[in-house]
Amino acid sequence: xxxxxxxxxxxxxxxxxxxxxxxxxxxxxxxxxxxxxxxxxxxxxxxxxxxxxxxxxxxxxxxxxxxxxxxxxxxxxxxxxxxxxxxxxxxxxxxxxxxxxxxxxxxxxxxxxxxxxxxxxxxxxxxxxxxxxxxxxxxxxxxxxxxxxxxxxxxxxxxxxxxxxxxxxxxxxxxxxxxxxxxxxxxxxxxxxxxxxxxxxxxxxxxxxxxxxxxxxxxxxxxxxxxxxxxxxxxxxxxxxxxxxxxxxxxxxxxxxxxxxxxxxxxxxxxxxxxxxxxxxxxxxxxxxxxxxxxxxxxxxxxxxxxxxxxxxxxxxxxxxxxxxxxxxxxxxxxxxxxxxxxxxxxxxxxxxxxxxxxxxxxxxxxxxxxxxxxxxxxxxxxxxxxxxxxxxxxxxxxxxxxxx
Amino acid sequence: xxxxxxxxxxxxxxxxxxxxxxxxxxxxxxxxxxxxxxxxxxxxxxxxxxxxxxxxxxxxxxxxxxxxxxxxxxxxxxxxxxxxxxxxxxxxxxxxxxxxxxxxxxxxxxxxxxxxxxxxxxxxxxxxxxxxxxxxxxxxxxxxxxxxxxxxxxxx
Numbered sequence: 001x002x003x004x005x006x007x008x009x010x011x012x013x014x015x016x017x018x019x020x021x022x023x024x025x026x027x028x029x030x031x032x033x034x035x036x037x038x039x040x041x042x043x044x045x046x047x048x049x050x051x052x053x054x055x056x057x058x059x060x061x062x063x064x065x066x067x068x069x070x071x072x073x074x075x076x077x078x079x080x081x082x083x084x085x086x087x088x089x090x091x092x093x094x095x096x097x098x099x100x101x102x103x104x105x106x107x108x109x110x111x112x113x114x115x116x117x118x119x120x121x122x123x124x125x126x127x128x129x130x131x132x133x134x135x136x137x138x139x140x141x142x143x144x145x146x147x148x149x150x151x152x153x154x155x156x157x158x159x160x161x162x163x164x165x166x167x168x169x170x171x172x173x174x175x176x177x178x179x180x181x182x183x184x185x186x187x188x189x190x191x192x193x194x195x196x197x198x199x200x201x202x203x204x205x206x207x208x209x210x211x212x213x214x215x216x217x218x219x220x221x222x223x224x225x226x227x228x229x230x231x232x233x234x235x236x237x238x239x240x241x242x243x244x245x246x247x248x249x250x251x252x253x254x255x256x257x258x259x260x261x262x263x264x265x266x267x268x269x270x271x272x273x274x275x276x277x278x279x280x281x282x283x284x285x286x287x288x289x290x291x292x293x294x295x296x297x298x299x300x301x302x303x304x305x306x307x308x309x310x311x312x313x314x315x316x317x318x319x320x321x322x323x324x325x326x327x328x329x330x331x332x333x334x335x336x337x338x339x340x341x342x343x344x345x346x347x348x349x350x351x352x353x354x355x356x357x358x359x360x361x362x363x364x365x366x367x368x369x370x371x372x373x374x375x376x377x378x379x380x381x382x383x384x385x386x387x388x389x390x391x392x393x394x395x396x397x398x399x400x401x402x403x404x405x
Numbered sequence: 406x407x408x409x410x411x412x413x414x415x416x417x418x419x420x421x422x423x424x425x426x427x428x429x430x431x432x433x434x435x436x437x438x439x440x441x442x443x444x445x446x447x448x449x450x451x452x453x454x455x456x457x458x459x460x461x462x463x464x465x466x467x468x469x470x471x472x473x474x475x476x477x478x479x480x481x482x483x484x485x486x487x488x489x490x491x492x493x494x495x496x497x498x499x500x501x502x503x504x505x506x507x508x509x510x511x512x513x514x515x516x517x518x519x520x521x522x523x524x525x526x527x528x529x530x531x532x533x534x535x536x537x538x539x540x541x542x543x544x545x546x547x548x549x550x551x552x553x554x555x556x557x558x559x560x561x
Contacts, residue, residue, distance in 0.1 A: 340469035
């Protein structure tokens with residue numbers, strides 16, 4: 001669909017282990033188009049100044065560009081003025097912020113937090129900390145035999161003690177897309193705020209958070225063809241002042257004296273110190289990149305690649321797909337009979353194919369699926385059918401190497 | 406360096422048909438080794454007699470072919486070796502995989518050396534070195550420090 005798109009990504013000009021790069025790890029992090037790389041370089045070369053402080057022209061221009069990304073991001077996720085966006089380090093930090101600066105304030109001993117069995121460690125460990133600190137309880141919404149969440153069991157998990165629900169937009173292992181609308185409408189009935197880990201959603205799924213009506217949406221720039229070091233947290237406006245300050249320092253205060261401090265209002269309270277300015281500004285180019293291709297086209301492209309790959313792999317009886325969700329994005333995981341995922345990754349790597357082997361930061365899900373590890377394939381806009389062909393050949397190579405004995 | 410050098414006959418053989426993969430009926434030293442990065446797990450059992458000789462050893466665990474093969478070969482090589490020589494052999498093996506050092510020892514016979522040398526190409530795959538050294542470092546830690554668990558990610 002996206003003809004010649006690899007040409008926009010300089011990384012594909014290089015060989016890896018002497019082979020063309022077949023990059024099948026976009027769920028981990030995506031590659032960067034030239035426009036994003038140039039934006040970082042251009043900012044440092046021609047426009048650099050710190051934001052939010054100086055009143056000279058360079059600083060004013062930098063501040064404006066920084067804020068432009070914020071407002072473009074709002075339209076990108078369909079947030080309008082009902083939400084505010086905080087820049088963080090990554091989605092992990094965003095989720096920690098929700099747990100530590102928001103939930104921390106009202107969760108007490110015996111209160112309940114609902115997560116799901118498919119969560120990435122980033123959406124479990126911060127809640128585990130909170131559980132330890134407060135004596136709270138974590139409940140897990142289970143998955144069915146396809147790997148899809150059993151949303152019809154959510155109401156059974158909810159009690160008067162349920163204080164927050166935090167779920168992923170899409171499993172980074174099985175590609176199962178969470179029925180967020182259903183979950184959020186159930187949560188609304190009980191007035192429970194919903195936090196969404198949008199790490200896998202932002203660049204790959206339809207996104208209109210105003211329509212979804214979630215309370216928080218966390219995501220990472222580096223997974224949406226943007227730079228590392230910048231994460232985002234969309235906060236429903238009504239909760240903004242409920243957030244306590246995050247790390248303390250310059251830029252997050254209104255007034256400081258020897259006796260007391262008044263914190264800045266709004267998002268500034270959570271953006272202490274110099275932020276990853278070049279990265280935030282370059283992120284604007286990744287939004288432009290995605291918008292130019294069109295979200296609908298991207299979804300179609302990636303879902304189609306998943307369908308083709310699964311169809312091809314179904315002909316290989318040694319390949320076991322770990323789950324077959326009904327509503328699946330551009331991600332799936334598999335194992336080859338009697339070959340460990342790390343051996344598969346190493347052999348595929350020698351063919352220039354980048355996949356991830358292991359538990360993909362989802363040990364709970366692997367335990368539920370009763371497997372030790374898996375090989376994950378995840379697509380981005382630059383993948384095409386040749387990549388799937390290479391994957392199938394690579395898998396056969398693994399089988400051949402291990403066939404000897 | 407081709408991937409075929411990594412997955413040599415001996416490694417595939419021991420990876421697919423590991424020797425001594427069971428829990429000993431009687432043992433007086435055991436240690437669990439764990440690599441949180443990849444999830445490899447080995448549990449090693451040793452019966453050491455009064456003369457400080459490893460009378461018998463075995464392992465259980467889950468992991469990639471390299472890890473399982475390294476554990477299997479290790480149980481074969483270390484059987485009937487003294488505790489003192491075990492530490493020397495473990496050092497020999499670790500140096501073999503560090504690629505910086507040519508390693509040699511007079512304790513091992515030719516067959517044993519060939520077996521251990523099959524793992525030397527792992528040194529060319531930095532992400533996989535700990536797969537091979539996990540069981541050896543576990544045994545070293547059990548003998549030298551009386552450890553009962555190790556997390557190899559925390560060991561340089």
